[in-house]
Amino acid sequence: MILLWLILIPLIGGLLSLPAGHWRDRAPGWVALAALAVDAVLVLTQFADTGAAPQTAWLAQIDWAWIPRFGIRFHLALDGLSLLLIALTVFLGFAAVLCSWTEIRERQGFFHFNLLWTLAGVIGVFLALDLFLFFFFWEVMLIPMYLLIGIWGHENRAYAAMKFFIFTQVSGLLMLIAILALVFLHYQTTRTLSFDYFELLEADLYPGAARWIMLGFFVAFTVKLPAIPFHTWLPDAHTQAPTGGSVILAGVLLKTGAYGLLRFVVPLFPGAAQDFAPIAMALGAVSILYAAKLAFAQSDIKRLIAYTSVSHMGFVLLGVFAGNAAALQGAVMTMLAHGVSAAALFMVAGALQERLHTRDMDKMGGLWTLAPRIGAITLFFSVAALGMPGLGNFVGEFLVLLGSFRVDTAITAFAALGLILAPVYALYVIQRAFHGPASPREVRDFGLREMGVMLFLVAATAWMGLHPQSMLAYTDATVNGLTRTLAQRGT
Amino acid sequence: MTADAFTALLPFLVLSAAAVAVMLAIAIRRSFRLIFWLTVGGLLASLSTLPHALAVAPLRVTDLLLVDAYGLFFHALLLLAALAVALLCLAYFRRRENENEEIFVLLLTSTLGALLLVSSAHLAMFFLGLEVLTISLFPMIAYSVRASRPLEAGIKYLMLSGLASSFLMFGMALVYGDLGGLSFEQIGASGAALEQKPLALAGMFLILAAIGFKLSLVPFHLWTPDVYQGAPAPVTAFLATVSKASVFALLLRFFTTVHAERSETFLCVLGLLAVVSILAGNLLALLQDSLKRLLAYSSIGHMGYLLVGFVAAGLLRRDLQAETIAFYLAAYTLTSLAAFGAISAISDDARESDRLSDYAGLFWRSPWLAAVLTLSLLSLAGIPLTVGFVGKFYVFAAGVQAETWPLVATVVVGSGIGIYYYLRVVLAMIQPADAGHRLALHPAAGTALAVTALLVLAAGLFPQLLIDAAANTPHSPTTADSPHQAAASPAASR
Numbered sequence: 001m002i003l004l005w006l007i008l009i010p011l012i013g014g015l016l017s018l019p020a021g022h023w024r025d026r027a028p029g030w031v032a033l034a035a036l037a038v039d040a041v042l043v044l045t046q047f048a049d050t051g052a053a054p055q056t057a058w059l060a061q062i063d064w065a066w067i068p069r070f071g072i073r074f075h076l077a078l079d080g081l082s083l084l085l086i087a088l089t090v091f092l093g094f095a096a097v098l099c100s101w102t103e104i105r106e107r108q109g110f111f112h113f114n115l116l117w118t119l120a121g122v123i124g125v126f127l128a129l130d131l132f133l134f135f136f137f138w139e140v141m142l143i144p145m146y147l148l149i150g151i152w153g154h155e156n157r158a159y160a161a162m163k164f165f166i167f168t169q170v171s172g173l174l175m176l177i178a179i180l181a182l183v184f185l186h187y188q189t190t191r192t193l194s195f196d197y198f199e200l201l202e203a204d205l206y207p208g209a210a211r212w213i214m215l216g217f218f219v220a221f222t223v224k225l226p227a228i229p230f231h232t233w234l235p236d237a238h239t240q241a242p243t244g245g246s247v248i249l250a251g252v253l254l255k256t257g258a259y260g261l262l263r264f265v266v267p268l269f270p271g272a273a274q275d276f277a278p279i280a281m282a283l284g285a286v287s288i289l290y291a292a293k294l295a296f297a298q299s300d301i302k303r304l305i306a307y308t309s310v311s312h313m314g315f316v317l318l319g320v321f322a323g324n325a326a327a328l329q330g331a332v333m334t335m336l337a338h339g340v341s342a343a344a345l346f347m348v349a350g351a352l353q354e355r356l357h358t359r360d361m362d363k364m365g366g367l368w369t370l371a372p373r374i375g376a377i378t379l380f381f382s383v384a385a386l387g388m389p390g391l392g393n394f395v396g397e398f399l400v401l402l403g404s405f406r407v408d409t410a411i412t413a414f415a416a417l418g419l420i421l422a423p424v425y426a427l428y429v430i431q432r433a434f435h436g437p438a439s440p441r442e443v444r445d446f447g448l449r450e451m452g453v454m455l456f457l458v459a460a461t462a463w464m465g466l467h468p469q470s471m472l473a474y475t476d477a478t479v480n481g482l483t484r485t486l487a488q489r490g491t
Numbered sequence: 492m493t494a495d496a497f498t499a500l501l502p503f504l505v506l507s508a509a510a511v512a513v514m515l516a517i518a519i520r521r522s523f524r525l526i527f528w529l530t531v532g533g534l535l536a537s538l539s540t541l542p543h544a545l546a547v548a549p550l551r552v553t554d555l556l557l558v559d560a561y562g563l564f565f566h567a568l569l570l571l572a573a574l575a576v577a578l579l580c581l582a583y584f585r586r587r588e589n590e591n592e593e594i595f596v597l598l599l600t601s602t603l604g605a606l607l608l609v610s611s612a613h614l615a616m617f618f619l620g621l622e623v624l625t626i627s628l629f630p631m632i633a634y635s636v637r638a639s640r641p642l643e644a645g646i647k648y649l650m651l652s653g654l655a656s657s658f659l660m661f662g663m664a665l666v667y668g669d670l671g672g673l674s675f676e677q678i679g680a681s682g683a684a685l686e687q688k689p690l691a692l693a694g695m696f697l698i699l700a701a702i703g704f705k706l707s708l709v710p711f712h713l714w715t716p717d718v719y720q721g722a723p724a725p726v727t728a729f730l731a732t733v734s735k736a737s738v739f740a741l742l743l744r745f746f747t748t749v750h751a752e753r754s755e756t757f758l759c760v761l762g763l764l765a766v767v768s769i770l771a772g773n774l775l776a777l778l779q780d781s782l783k784r785l786l787a788y789s790s791i792g793h794m795g796y797l798l799v800g801f802v803a804a805g806l807l808r809r810d811l812q813a814e815t816i817a818f819y820l821a822a823y824t825l826t827s828l829a830a831f832g833a834i835s836a837i838s839d840d841a842r843e844s845d846r847l848s849d850y851a852g853l854f855w856r857s858p859w860l861a862a863v864l865t866l867s868l869l870s871l872a873g874i875p876l877t878v879g880f881v882g883k884f885y886v887f888a889a890g891v892q893a894e895t896w897p898l899v900a901t902v903v904v905g906s907g908i909g910i911y912y913y914l915r916v917v918l919a920m921i922q923p924a925d926a927g928h929r930l931a932l933h934p935a936a937g938t939a940l941a942v943t944a945l946l947v948l949a950a951g952l953f954p955q956l957l958i959d960a961a962a963n964t965p966h967s968p969t970t971a972d973s974p975h976q977a978a979a980s981p982a983a984s985r
Contacts, residue, residue, distance in 0.1 A: 069958045070888070106923075107855070139875045146914070151921045158918050165914060169874075170907040176884075177899060180891040 002042055003062055003076040006086065007124050009039050010093075014116035021109020028112040032097045035116060039090045039123075046083060053473035054080050057481055066133070071193040075130040080474030081262065081332065082126040085255060088339050089126070091460070092251040093119045098453045099347045100244035103354050104152060111152060111244075114144035118248055125256045129197040131179045134264075135172070138220075138256070142168055145245065145253065152242040154353075160240035167233040171223040178216025182268070185209055201267060207275075214269035214276065221265065224257030225313045228287045238306035239359070243350025246302065250309050251343035255335045258316045262331070266320065266482055270489045273321065280321040281408055285415035287314030292421035296428060300359045302349045305342065308385060308425060311418060312338045312393070318415055319400035323486050327403025328479045329472050330396050336471060337384070337392030337464050344381045344457045348374060351450060352433070355443050361429070366438025371445040375434045377454045382426040384461050387419055392464030495547045499558035501540035502566055503606060509533020510599040517592045527581050530595040531574065534602070538570045554674055557612035560963055561813060565609040565740045568821055572732045573602040575828050575939040579725035579835045582933035587635075587840045594634055598729070601627035605737035612748075614663045614673040617741065621659070621705070624734060625652045631729065632722040635840055644721025651714045655704035662697030665690050675748040685754040695751060696760070705738040706794045707787075708764050709771040716779075719787035720845065724838045727783060728831030731790055732824040739797060743816050752805050762802050762898060768795030769905040776912045783845040785912060786830055789871060792905050793823055796886050799898045804889035810962070815885045817961035818954075822870070822882035825950065829867035829943040833860055836936040850916060852924020860932060861920045863944045868913040870947050873906055878950040878957070 013035025017028035050059055059078045066074040078086075096115060104111050121141025128134040142165060150161035179195070186203040187193050194200070205213070223230040234254075238246050266273050273280075288311050295307035312334060319331030351374065352367075353359050368375040384391040387398075397419070405412040446454065464471060497504075513529050541563055549559035577598060584591045604623030611617045629652075633645025667673055669691035670681045678691075685692045700711060707715040719727050751757045772791030779785040797819050804812035837853075837860065838844045853861040870879030883906070890899040932940075950957045 066953075067955050067958065069955060069962065136875045139880075143869065143874065147921065150918060162911065162914055162918070166907060166910050169872075169910050170903065173887075173903045173906055176887060177891055177903070180888055184888075184892045 001062065002046060003060055003078055003127055006039060006042055007076075007120050007127070009035050009042070010116040010120035010123070013038075014113040014120070017112040017116065018109045021107065021112075025108065028108045029097055029101060032112040032116055033094070036090055036093045036097065036119075039093075043083070043087050043090055046078070047087075050080075050083070050474075052470070054477055057477045059083065061129075066130075070132070070195065072132040072195050073130050074133060075196060076124075076127040076133075077129045078127060079478050080476070081259070081478045084332070084336060084471060084474055085126045085252075085259060086123055088255070088336055089119055089122050089252045091456075092247055092339060092343050095251075095343055095347065095453050095457065096244040096247040098449060099247060099350060100242065101449060103243055103350060107151070111148070114148045114151075115244060115248065117141075117144040118148065119252070122248075122252050122256060126259060130195045131183070131197065131200065131264075132195040135176055135179060138175070139169070139172055141253070141256075142172075145249070148245040148248075149237060149241045152245070153240040154242075154359075155240075156236070157240045160236040163233045164237040167223055167230070171220040171230070174216045175220035178213045178220075181209070181216070182213050185213075197264075203268070205269070207271060210269045210272040211275070214265060214272040217260065217265050217268075218276070218280070221257040221260040222283070222317070224260070225254060225317060226257065226310060227283050227314060227317050228290055228310070231287070231291065231310045234310060235303050235306040238309070238346070239300060239302040243347060243353075246346040246350065247343040250305070250346055251339040254309060254313060255339060258313065258320065258331065258335050261317070261320045262328070262478075262482070266323065267485050270486050274323065274486065277321040277323065278408065278411075281318050281404065281411050284314045284317030284319075284321070285411050285418075287311065287317065288415050288418035289314075289421065292418055292425060295425040296421070299361050301352065301361050301364075301429065301433065302346065302359050304361075304425065304429060305345045305349060308345075308422075309338070309342050311422070312342070312385070312397075314415070314418070315397050315400045318404050318411070322400070322404035322407045323483070324403045324406060325479050325483050326399050327407070328482055329475060330399025330401075330403055332396075332475045332479070333392065333399060333464065333468060333471065334396030337396050337461065340457050340460050340464070341381050341384045341393055344377070344454060344461075345385065347450075347453070348378050348381070351446065361432040364433040365436040366434070367443060368434040369438050370441070370443040373446040373451060374443075375430075377446065377458070378434065379430055380458055381461070382430055384465075386422040386426040390462070390465045392461045392468070395465055395468045495550055496552045498540075498547050499544050499550045499552050500556070502537045502544055502563075502570075503603065503610075505537040505540055506533060506599060506603045506606065509536065510596060510603065513592075513599060514596050517596070521590060521592055523581070523585070523592055526592040526595050527577065530577050530599060533599060534570050534574045534577065538567065538574075541567055541570075551612065555613045555616040556607070556610050558610055561744070561817070562610040562740075564817055564960060564963075565736065565820075566606055568824055569602060569605050569609070569733050569737060572736070572824055572828055573598060573729070575832065575943060576725050576729045576733070578935040578939035579728060579832055582936035583723060583725050583835050583838065584840050585933065591634075594631065597627045597631045597634075601631065601729070602733060605733050608737045609740045609744075611741065611744075612675050614666070614675075614678075617745065618656075618659060618663065620741075621738070622656065624737065625656070625705075628652075628726075628730065628734065631726045632718060634726065635723050640721040640843075641723060642721075644718045647714055647721075648718050651704065655701040655711075658697045658704075659701035662694040662699075662701065665694030665697065667694075669694065675745060678749040685751065686756060692754070692756070695749075695757065698745075699760070702738060702742050703764065706735060706742070707791050708794055708798070709768045709791060712768070712772070712791050715791060716775075716784040716787040719790075720781055720783045723840065724783070724831060724835035724843060724845075728828055728835060731786070731827045731831060735790070735794065736820045736824050739794070739816065739820055743801065743813065747805070747809060747812070758802055758805070761798055762895070765795045765798035765802065765898060766901045768792065768798065769901050770795075773905045773908040773912075777908065779912070780847050781845045782834060782847060782850065782916060783831075783843075785916070786827070786871075789909065789912070790827070792909065793871070795905065796883065796902055797823070799895070799902055800886040800889050803886070803893040803895045803898060806893040806895070807889065811889065814958070814962045815889050818885055818958060819882040821957060821961060822878040822950070825943055825947050826867050826870040826877070826879050829863055829940060829947055830871065832936065832940045832943060833864040833867065836860060836932055836940060837930055847916065847919045850919045851922045853920040855924050857930040857932070860930065860940070863940050865917055865920065866944055866947055868916055870951070872910050872913045876948065876951050878947050878954065880951060881954040881958075 017031040020027035061077040064074040124137030291310035298304040319327040608620030635641040703711040776788035804815040870877035873883035
């Protein structure tokens with residue numbers, strides 16, 4: 001039942017924040033915080049129940065009939081991987097609400113409604129183990145995100161929102177077709193019509209079909225991830241979204257793509273995934289380098305951060321398809337660490353835009369003297385993003401490279417060049433926006449609310465870097481399951 | 492006539508009686524409200540006879556009519572849609588000064604025509620039902636007779652319907668000449684594949700052309716945007732739902748009873764019609780600035796999706812085909828009612844609000860109305876939470892299972908394009924606007940909208956009930972002889 005409540009509480013909170021908006025100005029924000037707090041309590045109880053390391057792969061399940069005509073069930077289940085990602089979702093939900101505290105002044109009720117419903121959709125994606133239900137949540141999280149960008153976004157919001165929706169929706173339809181093809185092929189051999197994950201894991205596909213079906217899933221997930229060549233929606237959507245939207249997009253929504261690869265593509269089609277691995281890994285490596293180069297060429301600070309997201313997600317793609325324990329653990333660590341650091345950087349960019357009314361780094365400069373706290377925080381997360389040892393991102397990227405080196409030396413060496421490009425763009429931000437001559441103007445530094453959120457994110461990043469084992473222990477069971485599947489049925 | 496036959500005919504009889512009663516009541520006393528309540532009473536009474544008819548179904552009543560579960564499912568759907576349209580009419584025509592009670596007579600007679608069409612088992616009844624429906628529709632379309640647009644739309648529909656009817660007659664004549672029968676079963680029982688009967692095949696294609704006109708399939712669609720735009724909004728809602736659903740229900744009954752699906756040529760032509768309808772409908776919808784025209788083109792695309800389901804599910808199993816069509820039509824009817832209902836609710840007889848600019852900032856001016864319209868647009872686009880998604884899921888499921896990949900690919904392309912223009916409307920609605928200028932919603936229109944929107948949502952979240960209703964509609968006397976029936980795993984048989 002706890003799983004259902006995890007989804008229901010943000011939904012209810014969203015509904016409550018609508019009338020709250022009519023009642024008082026700040027009320028929707030408080031409602032959202034309260035809903036997230038309840039969800040956080042649920043997540044923490046789940047952590048407490050589990051202990052330091054999960055003994056079994058699946059920690060909790062519910063499985064109810066939903067649409068018997070098609071063998072569709074309302075099947076939710078939680079393992080270490082989904083638990084960590086849901087924790088990240090709720091954590092960044094707080095950040096998104098708090099960083100919108102002063103930025104969003106109009107229609108606050110509807111804003112928080114959309115924010116909470118997006119989060120509910122994402123949590124649903126991380127929990128669903130019926131493929132129809134998964135697709136359902138996958139699409140449900142789109143609409144409120146679309147409205148977030150379309151209503152509260154910046155100058156070019158209509159275009160960005162539309163592009164975001166069409167990219168994800170069309171790729172989602174490809175996934176739906178792949179799901180249906182998988183289900184009906186399974187039906188042909190077993191005579192049972194089922195969308196259940198565990199049932200379909202047993203599906204016996206001939207290699208040709210498996211390859212095509214795997215590609216349908218792969219495209220949907222790499223559009224969301226995103227990886228070259230499906231990334232073009234991301235810079236627009238991230239740049240135009242309001243800060244809270246960018247935080248959710250970069251921190252959580254991108255992770256649903258990576259999660260899909262880990263949860264569905266590899267276990268359902270181990271053979272096809274291994275055949276496809278060189279291409280996917282090459283795509284990952286190209287994403288790392290190409291997006292890093294593009295990031296360097298941006299003058300819009302949000303666009304720059306958006307491209308660095310693509311670059312970091314390249315590591316995830318590389319790690320997932322390398323397919324050994326180290327690389328998979330690295331991919332998960334990168335997801336978590338990037339979620340936190342990208343969210344933080346987008347909050348900085350949002351704060352700067354709120355103060356300076358521009359995202360153009362050429363019009364910044366010398367901010368360090370004017371707002372030293374913003375500068376320090378930016379420096380910390382830039383350094384985290386470039387992969388400084390001792391912080392979370394380093395652990396993730398290091399493990400990915402370590403794992404994939406054993407699989408494909410050439411691609412790994414190529415991808416490692418990204419570690420050279422990352423400092424270039426990261427320090428470039430610091431240099432252009434924070435150093436140099438200060439223009440004579442007043443810039444309000446981070447206040448108590450913003451510093452509080454930021455310090456939490458700093459602590460999380462440092463914790464992931466210094467004690468990664470506390471996270472890795474939760475995903476051990478899942479990762480071992482994946483490597484076992486690959487070893488047994490891969491070739 | 493036996494008692495059972497009388498029971499089976501009750502829905503028609505009650506509806507006819509209601510039409511007569513309303514007409515007489517108008518002659519005695521002109522009161523818009525009174526006539527409205529009489530109409531609602533008639534529709535509800537007809538609706539309440541459906542369970543009795545179901546108890547004796549399936550039953551052949553004379554040569555002309557077949558009352559079965561399949562037909563009764565559509566009866567319920569059509570009567571509910573007519574009920575919603577009646578509510579919308581009450582709100583829409585409330586300020587009209589002249590005699591405006593007749594709209595309800597026309598509503599009842601055209602609904603009667605639709606019911607007859609759905610239950611017809613004979614070409615004569617097919618023609619009769621279609622004409623009763625169509626002839627009642629002309630004056631409904633041109634009802635706002637002082638304005639030029641409705642008049643133009645009515646005349647356009649009249650002319651082209653006349654043309655379609657003559658196609659239909661000629662086709663029927665050819666079929667009769669070649670096969671010597673007019674009842675669907677007789678035609679089907681003549682056995683041999685249509686390919687060996689060139690005259691009958693030509694006749695079938697002429698009948699298909701007439702049906703294509705009513706369903707506005709490309710290339711018979713040219714009237715659609717003008718008539719949709721010109722007709723008063725509640726009438727457009729009626730045209731888009733009752734007229735389309737009844738004709739499509741008939742298409743399925745007719746073509747499967749006469750075994751048209753045994754003809755490869757025929758299936759190819761249907762597939763081709765589906766593809767061009769999806770592509771042309773969706774592409775042309777991109778260019779529209781009028782919401783009614785946009786929805787007209789989108790309805791062309793939706794009829795294409797339906798045809799994909801028709802062809803693909805037809806290759807698999809007949810009961811699946813009936814289920815797919817019944818579910819999709821129900822979904823489409825509910826959704827279109829909500830969409831056109833929303834247009835109707837912010838328009839009235841004096842002024843049609845159908846430019847996209849009329850909807851700017853609707854989210855802030857009238858949040859509930861905007862929410863209903865958004866919901867219906869998302870349902871048309873096939874996004875989960877809505878019944879439209881489950882409908883599209885059926886089409887995809889049939890297409891994938893039958894491995895008709897070109898058709899499936901076309902549906903994906905069409906849906907992708909569709910999102911763009913549906914979202915354009917949503918974008919217009921979320922534009923900033925001052926909330927001060929609020930729209931007043933007439934309670935009748937509000938009720939109709941609230942109920943349809945709730946149904947769209949409820950059937951989207953818990954579709955099993957509607958699926959059960961749609962699945963219990965195995966129709967026509969010969970259910971077990973689809974050519975592909977023998978192959979239990981359909982894809983393997985091909």
